[in-house]
Amino acid sequence: MECVFGLVGNGFAIVVADTSAVHSILVHKSNEDKIMVLDSHKLIAASGEPGDRVQFTEYIQKNVALYQFRNGIPLTTAAAANFTRGELATALRKNPYFVNVLLAGYDKETGPSLYYIDYIATMHKVDKGAFGYGSYFSLSMMDRHYHSGMSVEEAIDLVDKCIMEIRSRLVVAPPNFVIKIVDKDGARQYAWRESVKDAPVPSA
Amino acid sequence: MKCKAMEKEINKWATFLVENELAQLRSNFTDKSAGLAQIKFRLSEQGTNTRKHLKSEIMKLDTSGLESFSTLTAPGDDVVGEFSAPPSFQLPNSNDFDGFVKEAIQMVKPAKGTTTLAFIFKDGVIVAADSRASMGGYIYSVKKIIEINPYMLGTMAGGAADCQFWHRNLGIKCRLHELANKRRISVTGASKLLANILYSYRGMGLSVGTMIAGWDETGPSLYYVDSEGGRLKGTRFSVGSGSPYAYGVLDNGYRYDLSVEEAVELGRRAIYHATFRDGASGGVVSVYHVGPEGWKKWTGDDVGDLHYQYYPVVPSTVEQEMVEATGA
Numbered sequence: 001m002e003c004v005f006g007l008v009g010n011g012f013a014i015v016v017a018d019t020s021a022v023h024s025i026l027v028h029k030s031n032e033d034k035i036m037v038l039d040s041h042k043l044i045a046a047s048g049e050p051g052d053r054v055q056f057t058e059y060i061q062k063n064v065a066l067y068q069f070r071n072g073i074p075l076t077t078a079a080a081a082n083f084t085r086g087e088l089a090t091a092l093r094k095n096p097y098f099v100n101v102l103l104a105g106y107d108k109e110t111g112p113s114l115y116y117i118d119y120i121a122t123m124h125k126v127d128k129g130a131f132g133y134g135s136y137f138s139l140s141m142m143d144r145h146y147h148s149g150m151s152v153e154e155a156i157d158l159v160d161k162c163i164m165e166i167r168s169r170l171v172v173a174p175p176n177f178v179i180k181i182v183d184k185d186g187a188r189q190y191a192w193r194e195s196v197k198d199a200p201v202p203s204a
Numbered sequence: 205m206k207c208k209a210m211e212k213e214i215n216k217w218a219t220f221l222v223e224n225e226l227a228q229l230r231s232n233f234t235d236k237s238a239g240l241a242q243i244k245f246r247l248s249e250q251g252t253n254t255r256k257h258l259k260s261e262i263m264k265l266d267t268s269g270l271e272s273f274s275t276l277t278a279p280g281d282d283v284v285g286e287f288s289a290p291p292s293f294q295l296p297n298s299n300d301f302d303g304f305v306k307e308a309i310q311m312v313k314p315a316k317g318t319t320t321l322a323f324i325f326k327d328g329v330i331v332a333a334d335s336r337a338s339m340g341g342y343i344y345s346v347k348k349i350i351e352i353n354p355y356m357l358g359t360m361a362g363g364a365a366d367c368q369f370w371h372r373n374l375g376i377k378c379r380l381h382e383l384a385n386k387r388r389i390s391v392t393g394a395s396k397l398l399a400n401i402l403y404s405y406r407g408m409g410l411s412v413g414t415m416i417a418g419w420d421e422t423g424p425s426l427y428y429v430d431s432e433g434g435r436l437k438g439t440r441f442s443v444g445s446g447s448p449y450a451y452g453v454l455d456n457g458y459r460y461d462l463s464v465e466e467a468v469e470l471g472r473r474a475i476y477h478a479t480f481r482d483g484a485s486g487g488v489v490s491v492y493h494v495g496p497e498g499w500k501k502w503t504g505d506d507v508g509d510l511h512y513q514y515y516p517v518v519p520s521t522v523e524q525e526m527v528e529a530t531g532a
Contacts, residue, residue, distance in 0.1 A: 023430075050436075055400075055433060
């Protein structure tokens, strides 16, 4: 039910995640942000068991920050991905985390990168990746239309195609998605794609 | 990130503690088989605890909830000299401990037979719940809204004992935070405390589906926390077997700018409709309102009375009436 996918373009990486928090047949909320900003130039999109997801990604986030405080320089994306994989692997035979992670980052030297990390601590550096039921639809769409060095507009167009495909073909399709981008200017939210809006709450 | 020397130190203390535990167990148990079973379990527990202490980056089991707060016992306990044994609890004597644990978990699992709801609106948070608790075929009435402190409420769904104990424990931690920091704890902080504790016990059979509602410096807040470790911040939640029914009425009647009376009525109506359709919910509807000054209980109506209040009996026209036959 949880759809997470992402791709690497020309000098940027994009990750997209659905935003529904579901408990058996009930949707508790439709605006839950599952893409966490790890540090200034890294994003971690996670899907899996709700408790594990939040606890594990916060744990990775705090350890990445700790490294930066201790050593004065931030981790590279590859190092952060390997650290994440290592934690999943260590916990696997004792107290496994059921979280699938797409880690996207931008380094000055090596440019944008995307890492696919499974809940059983498989890690691959990829150009495009996806988790969840949505992957059945988004992977083939991305395989067909992806080419290396896509511009932001082309990539967002591809993302929208995937979201439309998921919405029309997946039986319990999530209504809302969040898109986040990371490039030389940092990691930030790009857009929401909402088809169900909650009752409006005037901001304080 | 790991220090080799510190690892060796920890290892040394860990083996010291394990040896002393073993000595204590040996002296306690005359029955050999029970003693051995206990020792095996303690060893494996110690093993995981040791490893957990070594690799301090992995989550440690948060046993602070089991600490007794009367730690000033007389010295000269026969335990381990100056070091107290790690917190632990008595295990039942059984042949098949694993099976017993599995059964216990299964007994509590389907237990979320209740309807609770809470929502934020312009004047604060409304918290409403039914009162039915059932054990097999026996039904009784329980207070499901727990007063953690004068400005925070928690709702109960799942295991009654689990909810009551851990909410009380949360209240203690909140008070300690107030005393240590000279300011009230935020609802975010309180819910995170509870979520972390429940997360460290996941897979061990706790059944808790609770909402923490309160008013702090940032205004009204509402969090949903459950025993799988999930924690969600939101504006409207309903938990329990009757929650889908309540959601329908709640979502439809909700507006941010309800008045307090209208909001109380919405909460009451939603719970009533859930109790009407869900067999595991019923009894008395309690509705609380949390405002800037703290919580206040508004209503406590029996759902049976509410039914006739909302749907009064209309005398229907009788088409045919049976009358006594007059004579033979």
